[in-house]
Amino acid sequence: REELMSTILAVAQRGETILSLAAAEVAKSELNSEWLNKLAEAMHDTMTERNGVGIAAPQVYVSKRVIIVASRPNPRYPDAPEMDAVVMVNPEILEKSEATVLGEEGCLSVPDERGQVARAETIKVRYLTLQGEQVETVYTGFPARIVQHEVDHLDGILFIQRI
Ligand code: K1U
Ligand code: ZN
DSSP: OOSSSSSOOOOOOTTTTGGGGBBOOGGGTTTOOOHHHHHHHHHHHHHHHHSSSEGGGGGTOOOOOOEEEEEOSSSTTTTOOOOOOOEEEEEEEEOSOEEEEEHHHHHHTTTTTTEEEEEEEEEEEEEEEOOEEEEEEEEEEHHHHHHHHHHHHHHTTGGGGGG
């Protein structure tokens, strides 16, 4: 059954403690649970409402290792791939290319600020799905940038600290 309503959560803003904490791993017992599905859905609704291409649970005041990555073409990255939103539980960046690229970033928690951030061009990431299946994928370009920005949120780091 599909939900009729969307759940829009408040987004923590720069300076709030939750954004500087290392988030906790999602426990095995939380996988495949209604709670985790609802969290992901509310994060997705909030990201969409705010026109974001990503979001991390600490941004909605949940200090757990859950992110969403949802690349799409935009004025800054017209060639970015359009991807279905990917929910990543306990994501780990296993490998980073030595090559870095500078690119513009914004943040739902840092309104009205954009900046150029150097990020690895290509990464290999391992994560669990909401159901607890393990996935390993390689991302390059804008999606790789979003993953690195969101994993930073899980480690209490904002993009403005990388400028
Ligand atoms: O995590 C967030 O705060 C969301 C953030 C994700 C992000 C954007 C750009 C680079 C890395 C990570 C945003 O969605 S900001 C808004 C946005 O859509 C955007 C901003 C700058 C360039 C391209 C898109
Ligand atoms: Zn952000």
